[in-house]
Amino acid sequence: MNAFFNLLKLAWVQLIRHRVRSSLTILGVASGMFLFTAVETLQRSLAKATAATAADTTLVVYRENRFCPSASRLPEHFADEIRRIDGVREVIPVKILVNNCGASLDVITFRGVPEGLLKKFAPEIEIVAGSEGAWSKRDDAALLGETFAKRRGLKPGDQFDAAGVTVSVAGILRSPFPQDNNVAYVKLPFLQHASKSGLGVVTQFMVRVHAVGSLESVANAIDEQFRSTQFPTDTRPEKAFFAETAAELIELIGFTRWLGVGAVIAVTALVANALLLAVRGRVKENAVLRTLGYPGRAIACLVVGEGGMLGLAGGLFGVGLGAVFLRWQSFTMGNEGQTLAIQPDAFVVTAGISAALLLGVLASLWPAFQAMTQPIVKNLRS
Amino acid sequence: MNETMIHCQAVSKSYKKGNTLVTPLESLDLEVPAGEFLALMGPSGSGKTTLLNLLSGIDSPSSGKLVIHGTELSGLSRRDLTAWRARNVGYIFQLYHLIPVLTAFENVELPLLLSPLSKRDRHARVVAALDLVSLTDRMHHTPSELSGGQEQRVAIARALVADPPLLVADEPTGDLDRESANRILELLQQLARRHGKTIVMVTHDARAAAAADRTLHLEKGVLLENP
Ligand SMILES: Nc1ncnc2c1ncn2[C@@H]1O[C@H](COP(=O)(O)OP(=O)(O)OP(=O)(O)O)[C@@H](O)[C@H]1O
Ligand SMILES: [Mg+2]
Numbered sequence: 110m111n112a113f114f115n116l117l118k119l120a121w122v123q124l125i126r127h128r129v130r131s132s133l134t135i136l137g138v139a140s141g142m143f144l145f146t147a148v149e150t151l152q153r154s155l156a157k158a159t160a161a162t163a164a165d166t167t168l169v170v171y172r173e174n175r176f177c178p179s180a181s182r183l184p185e186h187f188a189d190e191i192r193r194i195d196g197v198r199e200v201i202p203v204k205i206l207v208n209n210c211g212a213s214l215d216v217i218t219f220r221g222v223p224e225g226l227l228k229k230f231a232p233e234i235e236i237v238a239g240s241e242g243a244w245s246k247r248d249d250a251a252l253l254g255e256t257f258a259k260r261r262g263l264k265p266g267d268q269f270d271a272a273g274v275t276v277s278v279a280g281i282l283r284s285p286f287p288q289d290n291n292v293a294y295v296k297l298p299f300l301q302h303a304s305k306s307g308l309g310v311v312t313q314f315m316v317r318v319h320a321v322g323s324l325e326s327v328a329n330a331i332d333e334q335f336r337s338t339q340f341p342t343d344t345r346p347e348k349a350f351f352a353e354t355a356a357e358l359i360e361l362i363g364f365t366r367w368l369g370v371g372a373v374i375a376v377t378a379l380v381a382n383a384l385l386l387a388v389r390g391r392v393k394e395n396a397v398l399r400t401l402g403y404p405g406r407a408i409a410c411l412v413v414g415e416g417g418m419l420g421l422a423g424g425l426f427g428v429g430l431g432a433v434f435l436r437w438q439s440f441t442m443g444n445e446g447q448t449l450a451i452q453p454d455a456f457v458v459t460a461g462i463s464a465a466l467l468l469g470v471l472a473s474l475w476p477a478f479q480a481m482t483q484p485i486v487k488n489l490r491s
Numbered sequence: 492m493n494e495t496m497i498h499c500q501a502v503s504k505s506y507k508k509g510n511t512l513v514t515p516l517e518s519l520d521l522e523v524p525a526g527e528f529l530a531l532m533g534p535s536g537s538g539k540t541t542l543l544n545l546l547s548g549i550d551s552p553s554s555g556k557l558v559i560h561g562t563e564l565s566g567l568s569r570r571d572l573t574a575w576r577a578r579n580v581g582y583i584f585q586l587y588h589l590i591p592v593l594t595a596f597e598n599v600e601l602p603l604l605l606s607p608l609s610k611r612d613r614h615a616r617v618v619a620a621l622d623l624v625s626l627t628d629r630m631h632h633t634p635s636e637l638s639g640g641q642e643q644r645v646a647i648a649r650a651l652v653a654d655p656p657l658l659v660a661d662e663p664t665g666d667l668d669r670e671s672a673n674r675i676l677e678l679l680q681q682l683a684r685r686h687g688k689t690i691v692m693v694t695h696d697a698r699a700a701a702a703a704d705r706t707l708h709l710e711k712g713v714l715l716e717n718p
Contacts, residue, residue: 111607112604112605112606112607115604115605116604116605119601119604122592122593122597123592126592126593127592393588394588394590397584397588397590398601399549399573400547400549400576400582401576401577401582401601401602401649402573402574402576402577402578402602402605402653403573403577403605404570404573404574405573407605485549485550486544486549486550489549489584489588490540
């Protein structure tokens with residue numbers, strides 16, 4: 110054990126005293142891991158937004174065969190009928206207005222909801238700045254999701270306009286439902302008026318059911334109810350709705366996985382190349398160590414130690430930078446009015462750093478094998 | 492004190508070079524008592540380095556018997572031979588072969604890193620070895636900051652630090668000026684006489700050979716007392 114740590118220390122000394130070579134390699138690894146972190150963050154943010162969990166109790170009622178919020182038009186009074194359906198705990202009619210219906214990195218989504226109903230519909234929502242009182246005072250008041258406010262640098266008292274609507278910020282909210290944190294809540298009549306869709310018309314209904322197991326049966330009951338009306342509906346669990354509506358976005362994000370794979374391969378090749386060069390440049394040094402009584406596995410341990418440290422250093426640097434960057438930028442991807450906040454979590458950071466360490470070790474196996482099988486006598490003569 | 496350190500009996504070594512077989516050493520006999528300082532001379536290509544490599548266990552004979560410090564080397568596995576080497580032989584090279592990025596102290600410490608010694612014990616032994624070659628004041632210098640003679644003394648300290656009974660030196664003064672060379676030779680003499688090390692030194696220089704207790708000439712694979 111003692112010997113092992115001494116070897117690692119020796120590997121460390123080799124690294125820090127070949128400063129230029131090590132820095133360049135670490136920089137390369139860091140770039141790769143930065144990309145890896147971005148891709149993994151995307152993937153995980155998406156997984157969190159689409160993977161159904163046992164705690165999901167929300168349904169979205171949308172106009173059948175419509176995908177863009179401006180195309181889904183439903184009469185507001187459907188809410189009363191939905192509320193009477195068995196298993197429904199609460200319903201809220203929502204008018205949605207987005208600045209951009211296509212895929213975008215900076216999408217702004219307004220959700221118009223009847224005053225007073227939001228609290229009842231989602232008691233989990235917490236006001237972290239400003240107040241609800243301020244919200245009820247003004248017609249054009251908005252409650253911003255935390256992520257959205259951060260991305261735009263908005264705080265209570267500020268005004269902003271988007272999609273032809275000007276609102277004033279009354280407060281900031283935090284919700285356990287990811288979508289809430291990316292939107293601006295305004296009053297329903299205000300938004301109906303501002304978007305010129307007319308009073309009484311909403312985009313969707315959000316429905317909370319009493320029991321998790323009843324999501325499907327309630328959804329069927331709702332669609333059945335309106336099947337023969339002028340406005341047939343399509344009701345889905347919130348996350349499934351997201352997955353279907355933002356399908357293009359999801360496909361795009363799925364593709365980025367290949368970028369992550371590319372980053373991983375590049376990092377491995379880079380470390381392997383750096384170590385192969387180092388091993389070649391040190392044939393004599395290694396032959397001397399062997400002469401001093403270092404067994405082949407000690408030489409291999411030195412190489413793998415260097416690989417692991419390069420990987421770990423590059424990982425800490427690249428993943429750390431990536432996480433800080435994404436957190437600071439708080440990108441939100443939007444598509445058809447659905448938003449996806451790209452936020453790194455502890456899992457991405459731990460996984461990224463461990464992956465970098467592992468890649469460094471893997472990349473050093475072949476160079477290590479080369480180093481330990483070099484002929485001593487021939488290399489001393491060279 | 493008259494035990495045998497090196498016992499070579501009918502030792503041969505050949506290398507394949509393309510299609511031809513080069514045999515630098517053929518049926519060589521050699522007996523070196525412990526504590527002797529032996530000089531080995533001979534023309535270039537006569538197999539001197541090859542012999543040192545066999546004696547130090549970094550190469551193995553093609554045939555013959557090689558017993559060093561009571562151990563029959565051909566009976567050892569690669570792994571055991573490596574461990575044996577760490578305990579029994581110190582190798583001194585003509586071009587010192589210090590690791591350039593390590594300080595004198597760190598270079599000398601290398602042979603001890605795999606031993607179970609504590610950090611403090613290692614430190615004490617490295618300092619003692621550097622003291623023996625009078626370089627304690629240079630221990631934090633890297634090889635590029637030392638003269639050739641100093642580098643060779645560091646290399647000698649490195650060969651000594653694990654306290655092996657046998658030192659082999661391949662033209663240790665070949666690259667040094669007269670004065671530095673003399674200093675190295677005195678040092679080797681002192682190691683044999685005062686510390687009981689057995690030393691086999693290859694040299695091209697008759698004056699260097701004169702520092703040894705005995706000189707042997709290697710010619711065409713055969714050892715001669717007087718050429
Ligand atoms: N690994 C090897 N592979 C092939 N041939 C070798 C090898 N090692 C030594 N030889 C050959 O063996 C012969 C003896 O070489 P060796 O290095 O022992 O000579 P030397 O006496 O040390 O010479 P010098 O005084 O020039 O150092 C030479 O002909 C050399 O080419
Ligand atoms: Mg030679």
